[in-house]
Amino acid sequence: MHTPLLRHSGQTGSALVIALVFLLLLTLIGVTAMQGTTLQERMAGNARDRNLSFQGAEAALRECEAWIDLQTVDIVTPALADPAAWDGSGQTCTYSINQAPHPTLLAADPVAHVAEPRLVRVNPVDPAGSGASGISVRSLYPVTSRSTGGVDTTVVVLQSICERPCRP
Helix, strand or coil: CCCCCCCCCCCCCHHHHHHHHHHHHHHHHHHHHHHHHHHHHHHHHHHHHHHHHHHHHHHHHHHHHHHHHHCCCCCCCCCCCCHHHCCCCCCCEECCCCCCCCCCCCCCCCEEEECCCEEEEECCCCCCCCCCCCCEEEEEEEEEEEEECCCCCCEEEEEEEEEEECCC
């Protein structure tokens, strides 16, 4: 029986090395894409959480402004020293979590603080030129609201000025 001689070809395994290099490059591209996707997911979650917090603070602000209109006597609560650092304690009115835009998603009830009013004289313009003064005094109430998002580290503090006629 005659066995043919096996001839050794000139291959040295370069195809295997090239394939492994391509596989390593594809793995690096895949890992980088996954990291970018994870970062984008976290950014979207943070933006959503801040938006929830903003909506809660806005709702508390509007509710407290409506509450001011219902009061029959002037409010005498001192102003906040630093509204940005306010922790929500000593609030004048609390916005009910059941009325909040997303009640189950907020970490805490939105709260609002009303400071005592500043009195302002208003002299309306007389377009008819009749000479009537019509000077009136208005109360300007600084209102500060605070809300957290889904976690208590996402905090939004909003401020507005609520105007109403002075009560005698």
